[in-house]
Amino acid sequence: MSVLIKGGRVITAADDYVGDVYIEGERVSLIGESLDVEADKVIDAGGRYVLPGLVDPHTHLDMPFGGTTTIDDVESGQTAAAFGGTTCHVDFIIQPQGSSFADAVSDWKAKADGKQVIDMGYHMAVTDLREGGSLEELASLPDQGITSYKLFMAYKGALMVDDETLFKTMEVAAETGALVMVHAENGDAIDVLVKKALAEGKTEPKYHALTRPPETEGEATNRAIQLARVAGCNLYVVHVSCQESVEPIALAREKGWDVWGETCTQYFFVDYTFLERPNFEGAKYVYTPPPRDKANQDVLWAAVRNDVLSAISTDHCAFLWDGQKTLGKDDFSKIPNGGPGLENRLHMIHEFGVRQGRIGLNRMVELLATNPAKLFGLYPKKGTIAVGSDADIVVFDPDKKHTITAATQHSKIDYNLYEGTEVTGTPETVLLRGNVLVEGGELVVEPGIGQFVKRARFGEHLTAVEAAA
Numbered sequence: 001m002s003v004l005i006k007g008g009r010v011i012t013a014a015d016d017y018v019g020d021v022y023i024e025g026e027r028v029s030l031i032g033e034s035l036d037v038e039a040d041k042v043i044d045a046g047g048r049y050v051l052p053g054l055v056d057p058h059t060h061l062d063m064p065f066g067g068t069t070t071i072d073d074v075e076s077g078q079t080a081a082a083f084g085g086t087t088c089h090v091d092f093i094i095q096p097q098g099s100s101f102a103d104a105v106s107d108w109k110a111k112a113d114g115k116q117v118i119d120m121g122y123h124m125a126v127t128d129l130r131e132g133g134s135l136e137e138l139a140s141l142p143d144q145g146i147t148s149y150k151l152f153m154a155y156k157g158a159l160m161v162d163d164e165t166l167f168k169t170m171e172v173a174a175e176t177g178a179l180v181m182v183h184a185e186n187g188d189a190i191d192v193l194v195k196k197a198l199a200e201g202k203t204e205p206k207y208h209a210l211t212r213p214p215e216t217e218g219e220a221t222n223r224a225i226q227l228a229r230v231a232g233c234n235l236y237v238v239h240v241s242c243q244e245s246v247e248p249i250a251l252a253r254e255k256g257w258d259v260w261g262e263t264c265t266q267y268f269f270v271d272y273t274f275l276e277r278p279n280f281e282g283a284k285y286v287y288t289p290p291p292r293d294k295a296n297q298d299v300l301w302a303a304v305r306n307d308v309l310s311a312i313s314t315d316h317c318a319f320l321w322d323g324q325k326t327l328g329k330d331d332f333s334k335i336p337n338g339g340p341g342l343e344n345r346l347h348m349i350h351e352f353g354v355r356q357g358r359i360g361l362n363r364m365v366e367l368l369a370t371n372p373a374k375l376f377g378l379y380p381k382k383g384t385i386a387v388g389s390d391a392d393i394v395v396f397d398p399d400k401k402h403t404i405t406a407a408t409q410h411s412k413i414d415y416n417l418y419e420g421t422e423v424t425g426t427p428e429t430v431l432l433r434g435n436v437l438v439e440g441g442e443l444v445v446e447p448g449i450g451q452f453v454k455r456a457r458f459g460e461h462l463t464a465v466e467a468a469a
């Protein structure tokens, strides 16, 4: 099978030109001006952007959490991703306490079996190094293509690890070349504040934010950075939401330490006041870290412009408002933490980042595709359009208007964080390894086409050929 994408404006992190992209089999084999080649399928991309398939480094599909399970499984979550132009994501395997890492890996792979619409990799969330996985087992994960370890510094009594487990994992990462990812909040202090609020009868959704002040995020971010320096590992801070955590990352990067950070789409748009919406509407915005005061939104835009933050993910972690979020109707601490986003990252960042002049198109591609691919051992197989790279491509119509609404989305969740937002620009055709996934507003493949990707270690390149070996 060969595909010729003709006359589009090809935009990568570095380039911007009008040209043709020729795909043979699963990879791009030729790029040029007015290519004179025969193809089984020709896509006229005149007036369109031709972007690399986006990479989302932070998602939670089919994940048990807070007494329930996220509503999007691999099939529905990846379908939503495909419609949003995301063709590869890295999901979190959560090690159940007392369980080996090997058991957790096979559990998670079973969840994806036969359901994959796009390509995916896994991070390992380390929760237990005492009764569960051993340090030796942890050290063996990068050989299986799982080259990042995630640690929760919050969610006391559930996923949270103490500093001993955090630091031991960092030491293993320094040896194995894995990237350490932290959910940075001070879980002990937050636990005290949550208990105090509940004892005072403060149960509404807004107390989710009021018991997790931004200083607790700043403190944990700085702690993780300093411990990573002692251990000598590479550190990536997930879902940075506020100035208090941007600052220690900015300092670290200025000093040349091995620290990177991401924020998520929602932190640019949803602020604390959304949690105050009446009739339990606020519960839709209960995710962690919580929506912050609006002033932080400009801080985050500046941080992605200045490369203090290197990636924008979604932290897609979808729970139904009616039936799952309602578990916390009388107690905000029982509201399952998480929000949706896989389908609208490109819509929102293109509209409010590029069209409103906050970032350029190249930087958008870098934040949504290239940097996530580089940081997580997927580049240059993923994250760019180049000869030899996977033909994961989004043909994007920059002039087409689209209204974001739960009524037409592909996720199974019953709301959308950006309900009613009108954007100009939407993915038109989406390809995964040369296969057309989305065309004419329809998913045109059967689930099962997506693959698990064995990722390279931090800083190492992953070519399409190596990944297939």
Ligand SMILES: [Zn+2]
Residues within 6 Å of the ligand: 058, 059, 060, 315, 317
């Ligand atoms: Zn997350």
